Amino acid sequence: MKTIVLTGGGTTGHVSVNLTLIPHLLERGWNIHYIGSKGGIEESLVSKFKEVKYHAISTGKLRRYWSKENLKDMFRVGKGIFQAKKIFKQVKPNIVFSKGGFVSVPVVLAAKWSKVPIITHESDMTPGLANKIGLPFATKICYTFEDTKKHVPEEKGLFLGAVVRDELFKGSRDKGFELTGFSATKPVILVTGGSQGANSINGFIRGQLDELLKTFQIIHLCGKNKKESRLEDREGYLQYEYVTDELPHLYAISDLVITRAGSNTIFELLALRKPMVLVPLPDTQSRGDQLQNADYFKRQGYAEVIKDEKLKGREAVEVIKGAFSNRFDYVEEMRKQAVQNPTDKLLSLIEDYKKS
Incomplete structure (x- = not known):
């Protein structure tokens, strides 16, 4: 069975694309695991899909300023990487899809070290901090604004447009x-x-x-x-x-x-x-x-x-x-702007990049 790990959280915006994908992935026969934070909004939103196995890992907040909590969070992220690698070893995913947010960082790093292909999605015009960290490790980087093209490696970037919930x-x-x-x-x-x-x-x-x-x-x-x-x-x-x-x-x-x-x-x-x-x-x-x-x-x-x-x-x-x-x-x-819902394009990309 094809297995995918989804990740992303902290806000609804870092979960919404995943929520859109889940019903389509289930229809296409994917076994779905979701890695998020314990008690995060992603856990409550994903819980309505009984077919999806949720895994909570340790995460650290990504701050753009100095705080002593940054040191503690380095250890939390390290623990999260270890936990994610352990999950990968158990579920053997074909691919990881990351929507960003602080919880995605240990998942993306663990996926790279586990040699699992990674697709990331950036909704904003410029990549957020979590996606910036993940850029070097991603197999493909999808983005919503055409202007984002100049912020991602050309060979990895793909203008997708906005994925809108059906x-x-x-x-x-x-x-x-x-x-x-x-x-x-x-x-x-x-x-x-x-x-x-x-x-x-x-x-x-x-x-x-x-x-x-x-x-x-x-x-x-x-x-x-x-x-x-x-x-x-x-x-x-x-x-x-x-x-x-x-x-x-x-x-x-x-x-x-x-x-x-x-x-x-x-x-x-x-x-x-x-x-x-x-x-x-x-x-x-x-x-x-x-x-x-x-x-x-x-x-x-x-x-x-x-x-x-x-x-x-x-x-x-x-x-x-x-x-x-x-x-x-x-x-x-x-x-004047044609309604484009590139869900099928994203699903095809996931199929194409799945690990054989």
Whole structure:
């Protein structure tokens, strides 16, 4: 039986492509193992696939600044490499597919030393730290933005485009209105700050709720343990900590989406033709990848952008209202971009590079 090891975690974005691949790999007869961190978001997301064997290993956080924890994490990564090599010896994988995130580093290193082919996938315009570490060891490096070409070895790179989950195209407006209890006669904004939520976005939405609710109904994906109990019964405002199966239906009724600028999310919205207001993570909280993503989408005419530090008061509200008023212009630009879901291309690549 063909065996694949998937890895990637820390955020939903480092798991989503794997979640897209799993059903297709199962249909094609692959035996699937997933290596992630203990208690990480990847463990909970992968758990719905009973056919997939999950292995938790030791991992270390990848920091871009000096900390004494870096020394401890070197030992954690070393332990993770040993654990991953032990797993490889047991399951004998044909190939490893890595989506990135700190958990992928020991897996990729163990795969190289175990002589297992490695395919990595980079969603952002420039490779993240985990994928940078893995570049020398990867057999093939797939990427989402064409501009990423200059950041990866030419002989290894492959422009793939965005892998979008099939289920997102199956949303039902009727189901969406049934889930929310919202009216079909008033526009809907969906707000999300990612799986962990975003404090700045949450604070802005709640601080300007009275003004926003005059025009919109709001679905607010606020993050784990970040609901406001005092707003639970507010008409036209619905809070979720996090959604999975409901998301396609919530997208289906949304006229505008306010979100961070993680590449997986914004390319999903592009494929769904959903106008966006992007609030990228500032470079004080990230390596600047979301700022690059947001700038690219604005230049293409797909989205409006509000810098995180500008997300306050009536000025930001007016930007959101303006984006809603111009929503058809964004959709028109999105229609010029053919919907490409390169899942089959990625699956064929996996088949081609499997270890004989």
